[in-house]
Amino acid sequence: MNTLIFFQTAFAGRRLATLGFLWLVMITVAALAAPLIAPFDPLEIDPVGRLAEPGWPNLFGTDHFGRDTFSRAVYGARMTVIIGTGSVAVALLAGGLIGMISAYFTRLGHFLMRCVDVLMAFPALLMALALITLLERSVFNTILVIGIVYATTTARILYGMTLKLRGEVFVDAAVCSGAGHFSILFRHILPNLVSPLLVQASFIFAFAQLQAAALDFLGLGLPPEVPSWGNMLSEERIYVTRAPWLLIYPGMLIVLSVFSMNLVGDALRDSIDPRFKDDIAGV
Amino acid sequence: MLAYTAKRLLTLIPTLLAASILVFLFVHLIPGDPAAILLGDTATPEEVAQLSAEMGFDRPLYVQYFIWLGNVLQGDLGTSIFFRQPVLSVIGSGAETSILLASMTMIWIILIGLPIGILSATKQGTWIDQITSSGAMLAASIPTFWLGLYLIMIFSVTLGWFPSSGFPSLSDHGGITNLRYLLLPSLTLAAPNAALIVRLVRASMLDVSREDHVRTARAKGLHPTRVAIKHIFRNALIAVAAAFGFTFAALISEAVVTETVFSLPGIGRLVVQSILRRDYPVIQGVILVIVVLYMVVNLAVDLAYARLDPRVSLK
Numbered sequence: 001m002n003t004l005i006f007f008q009t010a011f012a013g014r015r016l017a018t019l020g021f022l023w024l025v026m027i028t029v030a031a032l033a034a035p036l037i038a039p040f041d042p043l044e045i046d047p048v049g050r051l052a053e054p055g056w057p058n059l060f061g062t063d064h065f066g067r068d069t070f071s072r073a074v075y076g077a078r079m080t081v082i083i084g085t086g087s088v089a090v091a092l093l094a095g096g097l098i099g100m101i102s103a104y105f106t107r108l109g110h111f112l113m114r115c116v117d118v119l120m121a122f123p124a125l126l127m128a129l130a131l132i133t134l135l136e137r138s139v140f141n142t143i144l145v146i147g148i149v150y151a152t153t154t155a156r157i158l159y160g161m162t163l164k165l166r167g168e169v170f171v172d173a174a175v176c177s178g179a180g181h182f183s184i185l186f187r188h189i190l191p192n193l194v195s196p197l198l199v200q201a202s203f204i205f206a207f208a209q210l211q212a213a214a215l216d217f218l219g220l221g222l223p224p225e226v227p228s229w230g231n232m233l234s235e236e237r238i239y240v241t242r243a244p245w246l247l248i249y250p251g252m253l254i255v256l257s258v259f260s261m262n263l264v265g266d267a268l269r270d271s272i273d274p275r276f277k278d279d280i281a282g283v
Numbered sequence: 284m285l286a287y288t289a290k291r292l293l294t295l296i297p298t299l300l301a302a303s304i305l306v307f308l309f310v311h312l313i314p315g316d317p318a319a320i321l322l323g324d325t326a327t328p329e330e331v332a333q334l335s336a337e338m339g340f341d342r343p344l345y346v347q348y349f350i351w352l353g354n355v356l357q358g359d360l361g362t363s364i365f366f367r368q369p370v371l372s373v374i375g376s377g378a379e380t381s382i383l384l385a386s387m388t389m390i391w392i393i394l395i396g397l398p399i400g401i402l403s404a405t406k407q408g409t410w411i412d413q414i415t416s417s418g419a420m421l422a423a424s425i426p427t428f429w430l431g432l433y434l435i436m437i438f439s440v441t442l443g444w445f446p447s448s449g450f451p452s453l454s455d456h457g458g459i460t461n462l463r464y465l466l467l468p469s470l471t472l473a474a475p476n477a478a479l480i481v482r483l484v485r486a487s488m489l490d491v492s493r494e495d496h497v498r499t500a501r502a503k504g505l506h507p508t509r510v511a512i513k514h515i516f517r518n519a520l521i522a523v524a525a526a527f528g529f530t531f532a533a534l535i536s537e538a539v540v541t542e543t544v545f546s547l548p549g550i551g552r553l554v555v556q557s558i559l560r561r562d563y564p565v566i567q568g569v570i571l572v573i574v575v576l577y578m579v580v581n582l583a584v585d586l587a588y589a590r591l592d593p594r595v596s597l598k
Binding site for chain 1: 432532536540543554555559
């Protein structure tokens with residue numbers, strides 16, 4: 001219920017952010033119902049119908065294998081949601097735990113946060129590239145790599161926010177009533193961090209899309225056969241003059257989704273607890 | 284200030300050492316004999332045995348680390364498998380392109396980001412503000428390689444104004460005019476970063492404008508432009524300067540992509556090609572160089588920040 005009110009106040013009077021939210025809902029529906037929406041098999045090759053212009057029945061045209069671009073774009077939405085939620089989950093779970101524990105157990109925390117500092121000395125994409133060198137190209141590994149990269153910033157942010165809450169009276173009260181460490185961290189402190197975590201999640205989701213697309217473009221992201229928007233751009237870029245639609249549609253889809261996620265994050269950030277506002281850096 | 288500088292320098296050393304351990308371990312995390320990995324598939328067993336003995340790969344890991352660190356401190360980052368050249372000179376050959384690209388990008392970021400940010404903040408709440416700040420967010424949402432491909436399409440293929448790829452050195456034929464090769468890449472790279480600076484300048488100017496000294500300046504009847512520039516913008520710049528470390532990291536990351544799109548012979552493209560070629564010594568060397576550079580830049584930013592805002596070093 002609280003979360004619902006939080007969302008209502010965040011989007012009240014913000015038309016662009018509401019549109020962004022609706023777009024994300026559409027993407028999620030497309031991802032869930034991809035087999036029902038896509039008119040063709042995204043992997044089916046048709047050598048005769050190569051590079052067909054957008055029209056009927058190929059709404060977005062076909063690529064150089066004769067695969068239907070619209071169907072691939074619909075299945076691409078599925079990859080977008082999987083990569084986004086996966087990276088957010090890894091980043092929030094790993095980073096969140098490290099951050100919260102560090103702020104609570106100060107001595108251990110001092111050590112853990114120094115480790116985070118060291119990891120943060122590696123620029124994001126460079127760290128992703130270094131990790132990808134050690135792993136194979138797969139959906140899981142892409143999620144893992146992007147998740148780890150953003151776990152460091154998440155740890156830093158949650159560390160700061162937990163530190164602020166630790167000094168609050170309600171935490172002292174919980175300690176006095178004999179609550180254990182686990183209960184204080186997860187039953188008393190964590191519920192106060194839900195809305196800032198949602199904001200952080202939306203920004204990670206947006207960044208993760210850009211990073212995943214960049215990795216796909218460099219040929220170091222998802223396996224080439226996986227229909228993701230990044231892979232579609234990467235594979236078809238040499239046909240840019242012959243078949244411009246092959247780059248327009250997936251590119252626009254990425255831009256719209258990242259933009260929507262940023263708008264949603266921005267709207268949510270403006271309505272969270274003012275104490276935490278400066279902790280979260282988005283766009 | 285001196286004490287603060289010394290303190291920051293001292294905290295840099297352990298972080299630098301820890302980062303170097305991670306970079307060192309990189310080669311050891313790849314499954315297989317590290318000597319064979321460093322020499323590539325074409326190496327003979329004798330060569331592998333020789334490197335193994337040189338680097339002490341049969342000795343405990345910490346001994347190997349100190350041997351490696353000793354070599355690194357003497358400027359020996361190993362030998363590239365692909366180029367058969369010292370890693371440092373391979374990296375050096377990409378340095379000119381990358382440094383020029385980064386410098387041109389920085390100029391664009393300042394020329395585009397600062398004025399639009401000031402405009403957005405001074406016109407807060409108007410349609411100008413709405414367009415510029417949503418526009419900035421949109422620009423930050425565009426994948427750099429996609430933007431680059433379209434700039435090539437429009438300005439190189441259709442209009443033929445600028446070359447679409449490559450970069451001959453400034454010392455080659457053409458001299459300073461060769462910089463035109465970097466115009467589209469630097470604009471591509473600048474777009475998302477200038478957008479972030481626009482948002483940042485706007486946010487910190489709005490923060491400063493709520494402070495007492497600004498109210499006093501307005502109350503004594505100063506011209507609004509003068510208040511905006513001398514009293515608000517100057518103070519807001521402190522927060523912007525602090526963000527330049529972050530911008531530098533973003534530049535490095537996105538340069539990898541931009542250099543690949545425009546086929547520029549820089550360090551970014553070198554990393555990608557080395558990963559695809561499994562040229563591990565080069566990957567390791569580039570990571571090390573960039574991490575050290577990034578730390579130095581961050582230190583410089585922190586010190587500049589402390590100089591601009593003396594309250595920082597007193598904390």
